[in-house]
Amino acid sequence: MAHLNQFRFWAIGLASVWLTCFVFMPNLLVVITSFLSRDPVETVALPVTAGNYVRTLDVLYLQVLWDSLRMSLQAMLVCLVIGYPFAMCIAKLPKKWQPIALFLVILPFWTNSLVRVYALQFLLGQQGLFNNAMMGLGLIKEPVQMLYTEFAVIIGLTYILLPFMVLPLFSAIEKLDLRLHQAAQDLGAGAWSRFWHITIPLTSPGIVAGCLMVLLPAMGMFFVADLLGGAKNLLLGNVIKTQFLVTRDWPFGSALSVLLIVLLGFMLWLYYKAAGFVSKQGGINGSDF
Amino acid sequence: MKKWLAFLAVLTISGCSKQEAAAPAADTSAAPAPAVATGEKQKVVVYNWTEYLPESALQAFTKETGIEVEYATYESNEAMYAKLKLLDGKGYDVVVPSTYYVEKMGKEGLLQPLNKDQLKNFANLDPSLLNKPYDQNNQYSVPYLFSVTGIAINGEAVDATKITKWADLWRPEYKSKIELMDDLRDNFYIGLRLCGFQDNSTNEAEIKCAYEKLKALLPNVKTFNSDSPKLPLIQGNVSIGAIWNGEAYMASKEMKNVQFVYPEEGAAFNIDSFVIPKGAANVDAAHKFIDFMLRAESAKAAIEDLGYAAPNLAGQALLDESLRTNRMVFPTQDDFARGTIHSVLSDDVMAIYSKYWDLLKAGQ
Amino acid sequence: MAPTSKSGRWLSWGYLAGVLVMLYLPIVVLVINSFNASKYGIHWAGFTWKWYVKLFANEGLMQAAGHSALIAVSSASLATIIGTLAAVALHRYQFKGKAILSSMVFVSMLTPEIVLAIALLIIFILLGIQLGFWSLLLAHITFCLPFVIVAVYSRLRGFDMKMLEAARDLGATEGKIFMKIILPLALPAVAAGWLLSFTLSLDDVIVSAFVTGPSYEILPLKIYSMVRVGVSPEVNAISTTLLVVSLVLVIVSQLLLREEK
Numbered sequence: 001m002a003h004l005n006q007f008r009f010w011a012i013g014l015a016s017v018w019l020t021c022f023v024f025m026p027n028l029l030v031v032i033t034s035f036l037s038r039d040p041v042e043t044v045a046l047p048v049t050a051g052n053y054v055r056t057l058d059v060l061y062l063q064v065l066w067d068s069l070r071m072s073l074q075a076m077l078v079c080l081v082i083g084y085p086f087a088m089c090i091a092k093l094p095k096k097w098q099p100i101a102l103f104l105v106i107l108p109f110w111t112n113s114l115v116r117v118y119a120l121q122f123l124l125g126q127q128g129l130f131n132n133a134m135m136g137l138g139l140i141k142e143p144v145q146m147l148y149t150e151f152a153v154i155i156g157l158t159y160i161l162l163p164f165m166v167l168p169l170f171s172a173i174e175k176l177d178l179r180l181h182q183a184a185q186d187l188g189a190g191a192w193s194r195f196w197h198i199t200i201p202l203t204s205p206g207i208v209a210g211c212l213m214v215l216l217p218a219m220g221m222f223f224v225a226d227l228l229g230g231a232k233n234l235l236l237g238n239v240i241k242t243q244f245l246v247t248r249d250w251p252f253g254s255a256l257s258v259l260l261i262v263l264l265g266f267m268l269w270l271y272y273k274a275a276g277f278v279s280k281q282g283g284i285n286g287s288d289f
Numbered sequence: 290m291k292k293w294l295a296f297l298a299v300l301t302i303s304g305c306s307k308q309e310a311a312a313p314a315a316d317t318s319a320a321p322a323p324a325v326a327t328g329e330k331q332k333v334v335v336y337n338w339t340e341y342l343p344e345s346a347l348q349a350f351t352k353e354t355g356i357e358v359e360y361a362t363y364e365s366n367e368a369m370y371a372k373l374k375l376l377d378g379k380g381y382d383v384v385v386p387s388t389y390y391v392e393k394m395g396k397e398g399l400l401q402p403l404n405k406d407q408l409k410n411f412a413n414l415d416p417s418l419l420n421k422p423y424d425q426n427n428q429y430s431v432p433y434l435f436s437v438t439g440i441a442i443n444g445e446a447v448d449a450t451k452i453t454k455w456a457d458l459w460r461p462e463y464k465s466k467i468e469l470m471d472d473l474r475d476n477f478y479i480g481l482r483l484c485g486f487q488d489n490s491t492n493e494a495e496i497k498c499a500y501e502k503l504k505a506l507l508p509n510v511k512t513f514n515s516d517s518p519k520l521p522l523i524q525g526n527v528s529i530g531a532i533w534n535g536e537a538y539m540a541s542k543e544m545k546n547v548q549f550v551y552p553e554e555g556a557a558f559n560i561d562s563f564v565i566p567k568g569a570a571n572v573d574a575a576h577k578f579i580d581f582m583l584r585a586e587s588a589k590a591a592i593e594d595l596g597y598a599a600p601n602l603a604g605q606a607l608l609d610e611s612l613r614t615n616r617m618v619f620p621t622q623d624d625f626a627r628g629t630i631h632s633v634l635s636d637d638v639m640a641i642y643s644k645y646w647d648l649l650k651a652g653q
Numbered sequence: 654m655a656p657t658s659k660s661g662r663w664l665s666w667g668y669l670a671g672v673l674v675m676l677y678l679p680i681v682v683l684v685i686n687s688f689n690a691s692k693y694g695i696h697w698a699g700f701t702w703k704w705y706v707k708l709f710a711n712e713g714l715m716q717a718a719g720h721s722a723l724i725a726v727s728s729a730s731l732a733t734i735i736g737t738l739a740a741v742a743l744h745r746y747q748f749k750g751k752a753i754l755s756s757m758v759f760v761s762m763l764t765p766e767i768v769l770a771i772a773l774l775i776i777f778i779l780l781g782i783q784l785g786f787w788s789l790l791l792a793h794i795t796f797c798l799p800f801v802i803v804a805v806y807s808r809l810r811g812f813d814m815k816m817l818e819a820a821r822d823l824g825a826t827e828g829k830i831f832m833k834i835i836l837p838l839a840l841p842a843v844a845a846g847w848l849l850s851f852t853l854s855l856d857d858v859i860v861s862a863f864v865t866g867p868s869y870e871i872l873p874l875k876i877y878s879m880v881r882v883g884v885s886p887e888v889n890a891i892s893t894t895l896l897v898v899s900l901v902l903v904i905v906s907q908l909l910l911r912e913e914k
Contacts (some may be wrong), residue, residue: 021776026773104673115888116679122682141716168845185672220765226516230511245365260765261760360713
């Protein structure tokens with residue numbers, strides 16, 4: 001029994017201490033700050049106020065929130081559509097090639113993402129590679145505006161976040177049991193039917209994990225919008241950064257962050273509830289995620 | 290499997306212990322320095338924009354004084370200010386803030402007054418850039434480089450002679466051809482001038498007018514860019530840019546025909562200065578460093594390497610004729626007179642500007 | 654996976670190749686430009702090694718690269734260890750505060766970087782942790798942790814844990830169960846977690862900018878500022894170098910693994 005407790009103690013304890021110190025405490029600070037008022041000298045000070053939250057309900061910020069959410073969701077879907085078949089292809093490779101394939105996927109991402117975004121700029125610009133190629137092939141007469149558009153931002157987000165979709169998907173697909181497929185095939189199920197009714201549901205934890213790992217970081221990524229977006233591209237990450245650094249309105253920036261976290265958390269909770277994963281008490285059910 | 294874990298563990302632990310051992314020793318980003326005659330190695334910690342100090346000057350400094358230069362970088366005044374404020378002015382010896390940040394940091398007690406006796410080369414500086422409102426009598430700062438936000442034009446794509454003032458940017462024929470800096474103060478300055486008001490306005494009605502003007506400009510604006518404003522110009526994505534003169538100068542070295550216009554309504558000037566934070570550990574070394582950078586040779590190296598102007602008359606005298614008379618790099622006295630320097634605004638006023646800035650950028 | 658037909662296999666390889674080409678296109682641009690004599694890489698101005706020469710002479714940049722690599726390996730490894738244990742605990746055990754723990758994991762993924770950066774800096778100041786290697790390490794582990802946890806957890810889900818009960822009945826300790834049964838099952842996800850953490854750490858700019866000390870420069874920050882001033886070619890050179898080094902490391906390790914067998 002001592003052994004049981006020891007391992008369990010360390011496993012739970014280590015993570016708990018870490019998360020408490022470096023996640024719970026900082027976020028507590030953020031929440032507290034969101035209720036304070038700004039001060040020109042000390043940055044934040046009493047009086048306590050809920051005014052910051054009232055301000056977040058302004059149409060402007062809700063619009064920004066919606067735009068960020070929309071673009072992040074779009075990037076997530078693109079990653080999913082490209083990434084799922086990709087992960088499947090890797091899983092179909094002979095075992096000894098799989099690590100190499102995975103490595104090849106992630107290698108580009110060890111190049112600084114800023115540098116890669118600049119390379120994207122080069123490819124998508126007026127005199128960039130794509131435009132030149134298309135004009136050379138006679139597909140278009142004048143350069144198409146690809147850069148400084150929402151389209152470019154989504155490509156940028158997808159490009160940076162793809163491995164975060166592929167890797168979890170791969171680890172979920174890899175463990176699929178062949179025999180289920182074989183049995184279904186024997187019973188006469190077609191390929192599409194097998195895919196839809198067996199593969200997808202069984203790999204759903206991987207899909208959820210991948211989607212989370214793309215959607216959540218995407219909401220905060222502002223430099224992609226800065227570099228690839230046009231004049232009218234303001235994402236929530238930019239607004240929060242501006243509030244903290246330029247306007248120095250920490251309470252309001254904190255309120256916006258809390259709003260973001262609460263909103264996304266609520267969406268996730270709705271999803272889990274709908275998928276039957278939440279127990280009656282409202283906590284996340286034990287053996288499912 | 291176990292082997293990999295062991296390998297990783299060893300790597301981590303050896304890395305950690307190496308750090309412990311390396312921590313006390315001074316890091317250096319300049320050439321290795323000769324041993325100093327007396328006891329400990331001296332160092333000076335410089336906090337600056339990257340590549341904003343000529344490498345040759347840094348090396349010469351270390352060679353002559355034996356003081357090692359630790360170089361830390363930031364990418365915006367705001368980030369630098371936030372960090373320095375949180376650290377209460379400690380940890381860095383020399384910092385290079387822009388104009389109104391000197392004023393702000395000075396007012397908040399984050400800086401210490403400079404000891405002019407230790408800055409013999411102060412006399413090299415151009416008097417017309419000293420004793421500005423943001424730092425009376427240069428109590429806290431000495432100017433290092435200055436830059437101007439004006440209008441850079443790709444002469445091959447657009448007729449440069451037709452553009453002489455900010456108002457010209459609003460012409461419909463420039464649709465989607467312009468880039469603006471991603472800077473609240475610079476852009477609102479342009480808007481304010483177009484409304485007939487002055488820079489640094491604290492009046493909400495005036496600011497709103499500026500916002501309306503800028504909103505009308507948006508169809509012409511392809512992108513906001515403060516990261517590397519010369520790139521869209523060089524890459525041919527925009528033909529006109531409301532950007533810094535240094536960027537225009539660097540673009541002109543890569544492109545056939547780049548013009549830089551000081552608009553009639555006035556350009557925005559920015560001065561980057563050396564300051565010493567209140568909690569600096571190596572004050573003597575800091576003064577020596579600043580004094581060294583005020584030398585003519587250092588200023589010359591800075592101007593040639595970076596393309597920005599140093600208000601250092603002795604340094605300017607050492608330059609090539611062509612560079613010295615290049616109006617893109619060195620504005621005339623008249624340009625100065627017509628131009629403006631942003632001053633510090635109270636947080637309440639900044640909140641007003643921010644509100645309209647957000648509205649502008651969100652496209653509403 | 655179900656055995657595929659010949660045409661199915663060609664389709665599979667084709668798709669893989671296609672996506673990989675798209676992924677590597679900007680990288681190819683990068684590598685080519687690192688040899689381009691033109692500073693801004695718009696036109697080809699001739700082949701040159703000068704950027705590499707400049708790079709290796711730039712001590713500050715090389716040192717920053719070393720620091721970043723060290724932090725990335727350390728934080729990825731530590732985050733993977735803590736995260737794997739946490740994921741297993743979340744999956745296996747019921748304990749008080751479990752809901753709070755899982756919520757914390759989500760929250761840490763959701764927090765915008767700038768907020769995390771400032772909040773962590775304040776915490777570090779309060780705790781008296783010196784800014785530099787240690788503060789960086791702690792911060793990096795913190796933002797890598799949720800990715801590891803989610804990756805490993807999602808993999809564990811769906812595995813039949815009843816056999817673990819059988820193992821326990823047979824007298825195996827929890828620790829042994831972990832090492833011999835759970836870990837091998839979760840291995841692809843653990844590896845994925847490590848790789849993702851390494852990537853995140855190598856790339857981080859905002860959090861690192863705030864929590865690092867003046868004497869501990871890291872690569873992404875330097876690159877970020879360098880690209881701003883337009884010193885692009887050296888950056889291309891170092892990116893290419895990093896790629897080549899990683900490639901070499903992996904090939905070497907693959908060869909070593911083969912020898913083991």
